[in-house]
Amino acid sequence: MAVRTRRRRRAASPQERAEELTRAARSTCAPLARAGSGEKDAALLAAADLLGRRRRRIRDANAKDLRAGRKADLSSALLDRLEITPARLAKMAEGLAQIAALPDPVGEVMRGWRRPSGLRIRKVRTPIGVIFMIYESRPNVTIDAGGLALKSGNAVILRGGKEALHSNLALGACLAEAVRKSGLPQAAVQVVDTPDRALVEALLQRNESIDVVIPRGGKGLIRTVLAQSSIPVIMHLDGVCHVYVDASADLDMARRIVVNAKVQRPGVCNAMETLLVHRDVAAAFLPKCLRALRRAGVELRGCPATRKAARGVAVKPTEEADWWTEYLDLVLSVKVVDSLDQAIAHINTYGSRHTDAIVTADVSAAERFRNEVDSSSVMVNASTRFSDGFEYGLGAEMGISTNKLHARGPMGLEELTTYKFLVDGDGHVRE
């Protein structure tokens, strides 16, 4: 006891705090893996309920963050992302209820078979273990990610942006409290209660006790995580998404898709950043389409052929850097290409292998585009904006992974699981 008291007196080091957090998380893995859907869903619904009952406490915590944000001169866009309005809080609660309604991925027999020797083998879905989620600004991620982790039987350590610290703590407390009330271990959901970066660094060193890191935020964050840690990472990097308008495209359809992909929500990763147009339809397609984009407030940048075909619509010249850029804004670069091959080559060179679309009436062009564009989502005659877990019907979304391994593209509950092989014999030995 004396030792304990003495240790308590001085502040714990980041390493000690990291160990405490991960040890607590790890200790919940076995009971979480065993937990039935009933207990997990009850916890999710209880958390949804608590969000409503504690709305004042959450509003006060959020107000503290907003005041600090204004003092720190955060942009109005950032302040908007930070704010928890009553509608947004209601949406978080609704999200938890939706997660509760989804089928439990844990325990699913993915495949089962019998070997000639009589050995029975099952490949069964299990939780991954401990997830460390690092994210920026939007506090609803605390609820979404916490809820998805819980449903998939994983312990989660949540580390949001420092601007949202009080909001995240208030939201996380609802989850942890609900987990405890449902008879599950409270440490299944932990929100890091300090903006200290040294603690993040210490957590990133804990290979033995963290199974996966999921960073969601700017490239800087992701690069830092990759550089500092050898824990497996599920990344959410950039979306330099393309729409290619083929020579055979229905040009009205193409215009609707292009405008939608650019302007419906320009600040997200599945919005279009570069438009490619086959030269045979450039003159017929571009003027009307570019006018529609301008009318929607889009700044246009184009290759020489684009500017020539623009017929009076204001198009600035592009620079090499434009083709690599994720604007996340009402800006678009436009290029006229000679062929489908050139379009595919452009996408595979400059794209980020996120989401790319072709508008075409030609079956074989569609098939070549599907096969040869190396992106996690490849669309034919649809807006890139559909690349999203909810739109795909996965029922939930942890993010859109730019990994090729484990999870690629929109991530749902299944992507938060791993599997084990269960092998049953009757005294089987190997000859």
Place this chain on the structure above:
Amino acid sequence: MAVRTRRRRRAASPQERAEELTRAARSTCAPLARAGSGEKDAALLAAADLLGRRRRRIRDANAKDLRAGRKADLSSALLDRLEITPARLAKMAEGLAQIAALPDPVGEVMRGWRRPSGLRIRKVRTPIGVIFMIYESRPNVTIDAGGLALKSGNAVILRGGKEALHSNLALGACLAEAVRKSGLPQAAVQVVDTPDRALVEALLQRNESIDVVIPRGGKGLIRTVLAQSSIPVIMHLDGVCHVYVDASADLDMARRIVVNAKVQRPGVCNAMETLLVHRDVAAAFLPKCLRALRRAGVELRGCPATRKAARGVAVKPTEEADWWTEYLDLVLSVKVVDSLDQAIAHINTYGSRHTDAIVTADVSAAERFRNEVDSSSVMVNASTRFSDGFEYGLGAEMGISTNKLHARGPMGLEELTTYKFLVDGDGHVRE
């Protein structure tokens, strides 16, 4: 041309060579992804044929490695692993024919569905891209890994141990030649032709052009890869595998399983390293079982209760380090436990989450063991030695992954693939 000649004159730097290798590999990705099973299988069968026709060349290359190995005082075990006997060469050819006979994973529609909006979505298996495989000693890995990579449509860069350099080059040349003859790009299979470690380090920096690193070898190798690279890694770490003999076990069955798991092939990762025995059956089980193990040449180390129950069989005392050790040899540590809980706790603490088995007649003990042991393979009444791609009927094996993400446990062709979402609309835009 002048520039090229000048560049050729000086030796290329490791960075330049790494770029050359990866650029060549990357350039084969699109044709490999497009290739039909027919072409890939033809290449595999042509390679099998070439192994036979070039047996002299391969034997000479192998003899060179063996001579150098003897000079360098390699152990007889290592020299044995290095040797390509006619039987082993025939087995490599047979392995290629088996891979050719397997179903092609690429293009498989893993799931397909239609959304309420009419959008059609397919999740389709695709190659990963470029695989960098680093392995030690046994030259057959060149053929196995090269064949599996080819069948799954991936480009592969193979870097074997320096002791096997000439053997690996001779074997790899058969694969590359067969690939070329079948109309596929020869650089799909490249064997690194130098033992230079700087080149490996340079390759490990090429995040943009290598999609996954698969190291197979000692822990040192894997730690180095993890430390040096931020490319995703599929690891093959250690197997500290356990057999737990429950109070309800059929003791004859238990003895057969224990002896098989330890002695049938002690040098591999799925061999048992620690035996756990419930105290209620320790006296009845241990003497006969330990005698059988001693007779098979196993050195025994045991906890005090084991040594007490051993009744005259020579059992050395264990040290704490023993419980953590993968002997890969005819050595076994033995512990008497008080309960199923203690057995599970021991396995989850000291084990490596590879393969663990229970011998029991009790349905609920079996079920608790299956659920609570956090290992990639959990066996009931079967030897740990079954944990293997061929034994599971996966038809092939790239290794046994100790990752939790992407591939866990025995890895077949499917684990060498990723997927993409193909989305088909009729002008769909998002509201």
